[in-house]
Amino acid sequence: MKVIYLLSHHQAAGAAAASFHAIMAASFWILNLAFLLVSSGVAPTIAAVGRVNYLHKGSSLAVKHASDVIESPDGTFSFGFYNLSSTAFTLSIWFTKSADRTVAWSANRDRPVHGVGSKVKLNTDGRSMVLTDYDGTVVWRTNALSAEADHAELMDSGNLVMKDQGGNILWQSFDHPTDTLLPGQPVTATAKLVSKDLSHPSSYYTLCFDNRYVLSLAYEGPDLSNHYWPNPDHSSWMNYRISYNSSRRAVLDKLGQFVATDNTTFRASDWGLEIKRRLTLDYDGNLRLYSLDEFDRSWYVSWVAFSQPCDIHGLCGWNGICEYSPTPRCSCPPGYVVSDPSDWSKGCKPVFNLTCGQRTGFVRIPETDFWGSDLNYTMSTSMHTCKEMCLGSCACVAFEYKTFPNACFLKSALFNGKTLPGYPGTAYLKVPESFLSQPHTSDSVFHHGHACDASNKQTVSYTTHTNDGQGTMWHYYYWFLAVFFLVEVCFIGSGWWFMSRQHSARSEIWAAEEGYRVVTDHFRSFTHKELRRATKNFKEELGHGRHGSVYKGILHDSRVVAVKKLNDVKQGEDEFEAEVSVIGKIYHMYLVRVMGVCSERSHRLLVYEYVENGSLAMFLFGDKGPLQWHQRYRVAAGVAKGLAYLHHECMDWIIHCDVKPENILLDMDFDPKISDFGFAKLLQRGQADPGSMSKVRGTRGYMAPEWVSTAPLTEKVDVYSYGVVLLELVMGSRVSERATDGREDAEAALRQLEWTIKEKMESDDLTWIDGFVDPRLEGDFVYSEVLLMLEVAALCLEKEKSQRPSMNHVVQKFLSFD
Ligand SMILES: *[C@@H]1O[C@H](CO)[C@@H](O)[C@H](O)[C@H]1NC(C)=O
Numbered sequence: 001m002k003v004i005y006l007l008s009h010h011q012a013a014g015a016a017a018a019s020f021h022a023i024m025a026a027s028f029w030i031l032n033l034a035f036l037l038v039s040s041g042v043a044p045t046i047a048a049v050g051r052v053n054y055l056h057k058g059s060s061l062a063v064k065h066a067s068d069v070i071e072s073p074d075g076t077f078s079f080g081f082y083n084l085s086s087t088a089f090t091l092s093i094w095f096t097k098s099a100d101r102t103v104a105w106s107a108n109r110d111r112p113v114h115g116v117g118s119k120v121k122l123n124t125d126g127r128s129m130v131l132t133d134y135d136g137t138v139v140w141r142t143n144a145l146s147a148e149a150d151h152a153e154l155m156d157s158g159n160l161v162m163k164d165q166g167g168n169i170l171w172q173s174f175d176h177p178t179d180t181l182l183p184g185q186p187v188t189a190t191a192k193l194v195s196k197d198l199s200h201p202s203s204y205y206t207l208c209f210d211n212r213y214v215l216s217l218a219y220e221g222p223d224l225s226n227h228y229w230p231n232p233d234h235s236s237w238m239n240y241r242i243s244y245n246s247s248r249r250a251v252l253d254k255l256g257q258f259v260a261t262d263n264t265t266f267r268a269s270d271w272g273l274e275i276k277r278r279l280t281l282d283y284d285g286n287l288r289l290y291s292l293d294e295f296d297r298s299w300y301v302s303w304v305a306f307s308q309p310c311d312i313h314g315l316c317g318w319n320g321i322c323e324y325s326p327t328p329r330c331s332c333p334p335g336y337v338v339s340d341p342s343d344w345s346k347g348c349k350p351v352f353n354l355t356c357g358q359r360t361g362f363v364r365i366p367e368t369d370f371w372g373s374d375l376n377y378t379m380s381t382s383m384h385t386c387k388e389m390c391l392g393s394c395a396c397v398a399f400e401y402k403t404f405p406n407a408c409f410l411k412s413a414l415f416n417g418k419t420l421p422g423y424p425g426t427a428y429l430k431v432p433e434s435f436l437s438q439p440h441t442s443d444s445v446f447h448h449g450h451a452c453d454a455s456n457k458q459t460v461s462y463t464t465h466t467n468d469g470q471g472t473m474w475h476y477y478y479w480f481l482a483v484f485f486l487v488e489v490c491f492i493g494s495g496w497w498f499m500s501r502q503h504s505a506r507s508e509i510w511a512a513e514e515g516y517r518v519v520t521d522h523f524r525s526f527t528h529k530e531l532r533r534a535t536k537n538f539k540e541e542l543g544h545g546r547h548g549s550v551y552k553g554i555l556h557d558s559r560v561v562a563v564k565k566l567n568d569v570k571q572g573e574d575e576f577e578a579e580v581s582v583i584g585k586i587y588h589m590y591l592v593r594v595m596g597v598c599s600e601r602s603h604r605l606l607v608y609e610y611v612e613n614g615s616l617a618m619f620l621f622g623d624k625g626p627l628q629w630h631q632r633y634r635v636a637a638g639v640a641k642g643l644a645y646l647h648h649e650c651m652d653w654i655i656h657c658d659v660k661p662e663n664i665l666l667d668m669d670f671d672p673k674i675s676d677f678g679f680a681k682l683l684q685r686g687q688a689d690p691g692s693m694s695k696v697r698g699t700r701g702y703m704a705p706e707w708v709s710t711a712p713l714t715e716k717v718d719v720y721s722y723g724v725v726l727l728e729l730v731m732g733s734r735v736s737e738r739a740t741d742g743r744e745d746a747e748a749a750l751r752q753l754e755w756t757i758k759e760k761m762e763s764d765d766l767t768w769i770d771g772f773v774d775p776r777l778e779g780d781f782v783y784s785e786v787l788l789m790l791e792v793a794a795l796c797l798e799k800e801k802s803q804r805p806s807m808n809h810v811v812q813k814f815l816s817f818d
């Protein structure tokens with residue numbers, strides 16, 4: 001329970017300051033006493049004591065009084081003026097307890113007001129609430145109310161309501177969402193979410209019910225709009241949606257489950273009570289469910305509509321192409337340049353003019369789709385016919401040719417471009433023949449960073465107004481209040497801590513007893529009992545690694561998992577879970593997914609997705625296999641992408657520290673998945689001597705030379721180990737085993753190999769390669785690919801770590817080669 005003093009300034013400005021002072025001080029002591037009673041559990045409620053967190057009829061909140069803030073009774077939300085900059089303010093509701101005071105609702109997000117003189121007032125007639133700018137301009141007002149409002153108040157749910165004297169709600173902010181839904185706040189036929197951002201005014205995204213009453217995400221651009229969620233290529237039925245239910249209501253409940261009348265359903269990965277959440281349509285068009293971590297006061301994502309953001313429409317604008325590198329970014333096709341590097345949603349513009357009748361040719365972009373804008377589409381045609389059709393039509397600016405089954409799409413415009421490895425279509429963009437004959441540099445590529453900076457704040461500058469000296473009289477008074485407020489905060493803090501401890505203990509019991517289940521396949525906590533049951537008391541051992549044994553298990557929902565029992569983690573339960581939940585948030589195609597954790601008493605277990613084909617080591621050196629050449633090449637490229645993601649993605653970078661074939665698993669299609677990442681960090685954190693990674697052990701034969709020195713380890717140790725793995729993929733045998741025949745150690749053997757490769761590379765004669773490649777392949781390999789892998793391996797094995805490429809660089813090498 002937090003007590004807020006809202007001074008209504010027209011009341012207080014009178015001369016009776018001294019008596020007012022006395023009254024306030026007295027009431028302050030009374031309230032404080034009441035609070036102490038509540039926090040010590042003697043008095044169950046404080047309802048009888050008059051609350052002052054109302055905005056009464058005729059009173060107002062002004063920007064210049066920083067204390068003009070209304071809080072919800074439980075202190076979760078605040079309502080008042082939110083500063084975008086020192087001179088620009090929005091009238092907003094925000095999360096008081098989040099570190100960046102995240103805004104949940106704004107009255108005027110498109111039109112901030114200036115600092116001094118702006119205010120919001122509940123009119124004396126009680127018929128509306130009005131926000132005025134410093135010069136008296138009305139910036140926002142509620143619609144005329146049907147009855148006379150007595151006061152406005154902020155509910156614990158974050159809903160700002162205006163009530164009449166009988167307590168009936170006349171107006172509520174929940175009916176007018178901006179880009180965020182709070183638990184209990186519905187999307188309806190009229191209430192929708194709109195992501196609109198002052199720094200990205202040219203396009204925006206909405207979450208609303210479409211004309212078939214299906215809850216959809218739509219891109220709303222100045223020239224076109226289209227839906228991109230649920231999958232626009234599927235029927236409602238295939239998307240598990242029900243169309244034409246006219247109720248049109250979608251709401252997130254207190255537990256973190258979202259349900260809509262069209263059968264849209266999802267759950268937070270941390271489903272359960274007591275967590276503050278918000279569902280926000282971010283300006284990058286992605287819908288994310290956030291949960292508040294009350295300890296570090298930051299938000300984490302507990303559900304997201306798109307883990308592959310290139311599927312979101314309009315991200316890269318007209319003519320732009322979205323691609324994974326491996327982070328999503330925008331680029332322009334050949335012949336196009338970016339229109340506005342600061343805003344990729346404005347896309348790319350051509351450097352040529354295409355006039356009808358001009359001689360034209362095509363630029364080919366493999367594995368690329370431009371969704372929509374189809375002039376025409378024909379099944380089972382040849383590539384040649386498709387090209388002729390596009391040449392024959394002036395409206396056709398490009399065509400896309402798909403294989404399996406053959407299909408030809410003529411495009412009237414280029415939008416929603418996306419390049420995806422393995423996509424079975426190729427885009428051909430029409431350009432003047434003169435353009436094709438010109439020499440030109442390869443396409444300009446710019447980083448986009450959409451996926452990473454969704455939380456960036458725009459800066460808005462407004463002219464400054466100087467403050468007047470009116471407030472001096474109250475300064476002394478505010479200081480007085482501030483000191484007491486601080487004392488109060490301490491009490492509340494300790495009370496809250498005490499309460500939350502009790503709550504969390506209770507919810508754990510509840511979770512175990514009530515059969516806590518999360519249907520989504522996101523990260524969660526498991527109980528030891530649950531895992532014991534899933535693994536049939538740890539019966540089937542899949543393998544035994546340095547950190548412990550791995551067992552096969554089957555969860556209650558019949559998903560197959562690998563459960564790893566850790567034997568050398570010394571962290572406490574909470575610390576361990578927090579640490580692992582970071583790893584649990586990492587999703588990447590080439591990384592083994594961590595699905596959950598169990599941390600009970602001395603037990604520390606991790607639950608991984610089950611990867612069908614086991615480790616690469618079994619195929620290279622064991623009795624499985626051999627792997628075909630094209631499979632090895634895919635493994636090489638995939639592992640590079642996975643490591644690049646770990647090293648360079650927006651999250652805390654992670655050094656694997658133990659890259660070796662045993663830690664590379666192969667899925668059903670023999671695509672690689674790196675496992676055991678994040679361990680170096682986990683183990684290191686548990687040690688008495690933090691900051692030193694040197695106690696983390698690598699594996700002999702894969703360890704970079706700097707490992708023996710005391711210098712801190714960098715991600716370049718993984719680059720080195722990756723180089724060794726590349727050699728082993730080519731040769732099909734352990735490089736370190738070469739060391740045992742006569743030479744002194746593995747590193748020297750590698751150095752020797754590295755030199756041999758570098759030397760041989762320079763000659764034109766390629767016959768040496770035959771002797772180098774795994775004889776089990778019987779000559780069935782691609783020379784150029786072997787050369788590429790050996791070249792990259794030689795670079796990665798450089799003794800001096802600064803000479804080794806970054807994993808991003810390695811990925812680029814593979815991509816530019818394909
Ligand atoms: C509703 O959704 C669930 C889960 O997403 C699905 O199993 C079910 O078939 C859907 N119902 C309809 C009628 O599409």
Ligand SMILES: *[C@@H]1O[C@H](CO)[C@@H](O)[C@H](O)[C@H]1NC(C)=O
Nearest residue numbers: 244245246247260261262263
């Ligand atoms: C629409 O959905 C709601 C909740 O899912 C259900 O109660 C209602 O009966 C449905 N209405 C129609 C017309 O099917």
Ligand SMILES: *[C@@H]1O[C@H](CO)[C@@H](O)[C@H](O)[C@H]1NC(C)=O
Nearest residue numbers: 349350351352353354355432
């Ligand atoms: C294309 O044509 C417009 C006018 O028609 C002209 O202003 C522009 O410079 C031309 N651009 C190029 C690259 O030739």
